[in-house]
Amino acid sequence: MTAGPRRGKPTNNKKKLRVREPAKCRFCREKMEEIDYKDLPVLQRLVTTQGKHLSRKRSGNCAKHQRASRQALKHARFIALMPFCG
Numbered sequence: 001m002t003a004g005p006r007r008g009k010p011t012n013n014k015k016k017l018r019v020r021e022p023a024k025c026r027f028c029r030e031k032m033e034e035i036d037y038k039d040l041p042v043l044q045r046l047v048t049t050q051g052k053h054l055s056r057k058r059s060g061n062c063a064k065h066q067r068a069s070r071q072a073l074k075h076a077r078f079i080a081l082m083p084f085c086g
Helices: 040-045 063-078
Strands: none
Touching: 040 063
16 A cells, blocks of 8 residues: 555644854853952852863853853862862
8 A cells, every 4th residue: 555645734844943042151241351269159150069160061151251260260269269079
């Protein structure tokens, strides 16, 4: 047996695809020039529960602010504002 033509109303199965624009960096949206090492709530959002720095993909930072957040995190750890681990 061969498959015949469909009976009934013709359907339009094509879904409209929306193009999502890429998410902007949190620091670029707020127009922050520097990430302060003393701003602990901001730094804690960029660190996992184990104390690891989040990747750009997970944090949503641009390259410039990812480097700045990494440096601020190192400063905060060095003067004991943030722990080195968990």
